[in-house]
Amino acid sequence: MTIAIYPGSFDPIHNGHIEIVRRASLLFEQVIWAAYDRPLKSLLFSEQERLEFMHEAAKDLPNVQVRSYHGLTVLFARQAGAKAIVRGLRATHDFEIEYQMALTNAQQAAEIDTVCLMTGAQYAFLSSSILKEVALANGDISSMVPPYVAHKLKARLAQLGEDRGDKVKMVSLTE
Numbered sequence: 001m002t003i004a005i006y007p008g009s010f011d012p013i014h015n016g017h018i019e020i021v022r023r024a025s026l027l028f029e030q031v032i033w034a035a036y037d038r039p040l041k042s043l044l045f046s047e048q049e050r051l052e053f054m055h056e057a058a059k060d061l062p063n064v065q066v067r068s069y070h071g072l073t074v075l076f077a078r079q080a081g082a083k084a085i086v087r088g089l090r091a092t093h094d095f096e097i098e099y100q101m102a103l104t105n106a107q108q109a110a111e112i113d114t115v116c117l118m119t120g121a122q123y124a125f126l127s128s129s130i131l132k133e134v135a136l137a138n139g140d141i142s143s144m145v146p147p148y149v150a151h152k153l154k155a156r157l158a159q160l161g162e163d164r165g166d167k168v169k170m171v172s173l174t175e
């Protein structure tokens, strides 16, 4: 069985991520869609919440398994028996970062390859950060995320606004 993992922070998932996991599910026999439990960036959603969004998005994809993991991605991939790490490539600036990461991963686990899927044109400039900024400014995010994510995202930002009473501080969460 050819297993691939699709790792990321997914804070929260958006339609660009969902498109990649769907395409990966057509290429590999099994895809493990994996959220880093504690990435080195400030998170808006807990591990549990991020996994719930992913479960909902993958519920009609029988060969996609949703999990979280801790530590080095390649070690998780090796333990899962994966042959490939899937990453999405957006326009321009993703390449350098992904290339660097792929070479580092290859150094740690030569048997696991990185497979980059080019983002669909409609999602080429979509990121979780942009999504949060648009949501924070009350913009229309309906084309960026499924309704269940949009709903929770707006609620979370509103709750943060109430807690802090200071929109300037909230903007720093999106960096």
Ligand code: ADP
Pocket: 007, 008, 009, 010, 011, 015, 016, 017, 020, 039, 086, 087, 088, 089, 090, 094, 118, 119, 120, 123, 124, 125, 126, 127, 128
């Ligand atoms: P990370 O913290 O690893 O960058 P992200 O959650 O931001 O995690 O992204 C996870 C994966 O999804 C990465 O491979 C990233 O390139 C990809 N990705 C992010 N945005 C998009 C998009 N708009 N279209 C396709 N893939 C994307």
